[in-house]
Amino acid sequence: MKEDVEVVDLYDLRYSDLVLLSSGQVASSSSSEELDRLDLVRRQIMEALGPAGPGLLAISGVPNASALRRHLPLARKLTFLDADHRKRILKGHNLGSDVPLKNPGRSVSSFAMQLSYAYAFEKHTLLNSEDKDLRHIDSDKATELQDNEYTNLGNNLKELGFCMMELGRLLARVCDSVMGGQEMEQSLLESCTAKGRLIHYHSALDGQLLKQAARKKGGISKSGRKQSIADHTKLTGGSGEVGPCSSIHSNLWQQWHYDYGIFTVLTAPLFLQQWCPQAGEEDRFEDCRFEECSGYPSGHTYLQIFDPNKNIILMVKTSPETFIVQVGESAEILSKGKVRAALHSVGKPGDFENLSRETFVVFLQPAWNKVFSMSDYPMKHISSGDQCLSLESSEEKKRIAEQDFQKIVPPLTSRLKDGMTFAEFSRETTKQYYGGSGLQSNR
Structure with a gap:
């Protein structure tokens, strides 16, 4: 990835x-x-989330933001634990994984958990809790939590997740107040749960470490190598394996896509710089170390969005202490196009091969039985590839943008039908992205 990219500063x-x-x-x-x-x-919020904006914003000044994100390096530590040890830890904290952790060629390791609105309200969330130990985590307490990192893993992630759920709910309420009604907030509450995901985006060195560990345990089977290639393509864009549109889809940690929920709430990422004292000696990789970067190595997050109004890719910039809220396709549908889903990916830092990226993400979505109505929907605002048809740029740029993104991102009009439930919409979306004949399938 080129580091001299155009950057968008999120509304704070x-x-x-x-x-x-x-x-x-x-x-x-x-x-x-x-x-x-x-x-x-209010107007700036709606401009940031609306059709003319990037489809996301940052929230700053959240209580205990630094303490809440201190556990993010655990994503990398979990990645490199012995499989049996990791399995016990994940099971003990009601965590699972939605990527094949046995695949040493993967570029992402993800650890997922369910978050309950009822439990969050019972605890009043971290933002409103009367528990002083949670509301005022001093440096000594933070150090203690890190020393006992796996003992407190589940609770730490829950507190972070509940905080992020509350941010999304409050923002939905503000959007509702501007648009009229309570549909976005009510849709979140009716879902009862949200999904949290702790994600480690691998550095180049991580890949070598995982492959070395696999060889030490008996090697990688032929079927495992095939699965490694397939998963690598699915998770990263295949590093150029996606054919004619490789110019905008290559060298990615996460492929271009739209989130299909209401809001996605993310911690601003934490970056880890890694090095190996004896990089030339394969049997010394276990001596590798990492340290937290104080900021962003290139001045931005490596989360990138496609701006259909300007027909350009923009790298997202925000403070490391913020939370990012990103619009999903369900919010676009429920709002009748007043907010716009963001087409996005996560790029790899080309100049920093031994840089990894850590984040925690919460996906806020409607109830599975929520019915989507397309009546009075302004179809000209619909997202997912169709946007490229209305770009105010040269006809050639329109054609290239449309062809490139439609080869990898299925249009919303092909996935959404009037009267669909959210469950049906999510199944169709997953099928068209990743199914056997999907645009980002393993084939």
Whole structure:
């Protein structure tokens, strides 16, 4: 990946403003100047999430943001645990994995958990908890939590997940207040659960370590090698294996796609710089070390979006202390196009081969039986490939953008039918992305 990319600075929504706007008590307690300021914040939120914006924003000033994200390096540590040890830890904390961890050629390791709205409200979430040990984690407490990292793994991820669920719910309430009604927030609450995912994006050195470990345990079978190639293609874009559109789909940690829920809430990523004292000696890879980067090596997150209005790919920039909220296709459908899903991928840092990326993601979605109606839907705003038809750029650029992305991203119009439930929509979406004849299938 070229490092001289165009960057988009996300709109920075202060947590205090998010709470105030979602409280419904603004008018009774604010001066005219404050009302004008908050009205501007509302407009900026909708501009960031709407058809003319990037489809995502950042939330800063969240209580205990630093302490909440301190556990992110555990994603890498879990990746390199002995398989039996890792299995016991994951089972003990109600975690699973949605990638084949036996595949040494994978570029991503992911550890998933279910999060309950009922449990989050019972605990009042981290943001509203009266538990002082959770609300005010000092440096000594944070160090203790790290020393006992696996003992507290499940609880730490839950607290982080509940915090992120609350951010998404409050933002949905603000969007509802602007658009009228309560459909987005109510749809989140009706789902009862959300999915959290702790993700480690592998460095080049990680790949060598995993392959070495596999060889020491008896080698990789022929079928395992085939699966490695297939999964590598699926998870990373195949490093150029996707054919004619390799110019925009190659060298990726995560392939271009739309999230199909309502909101995806992410921690700003943490990067780990890794090195091996005896890099030339394969039998010394176990001596490799890593340390946390104080910021972003290239000044951005490596989360990249496609801007259909300008027909360009933009790299997302935000502070390491923020949370990112990204619009999904369900929100676009429920809002009748007033907010727009973001076409996005995660790029690999070409100039930093031994850099890994750690993040925690929470997927907020409607209930599985939520019915989507296409009545009064402005089809010209519909996302997923169809956007390329309305770009205000040269006809040649339109043609290239349309051809490239439609080879790897199935259009929303091919996956969504009037009267579909969210369950049906999600199955059709997964089928068209990853099914046997899908655009990003393992074939």
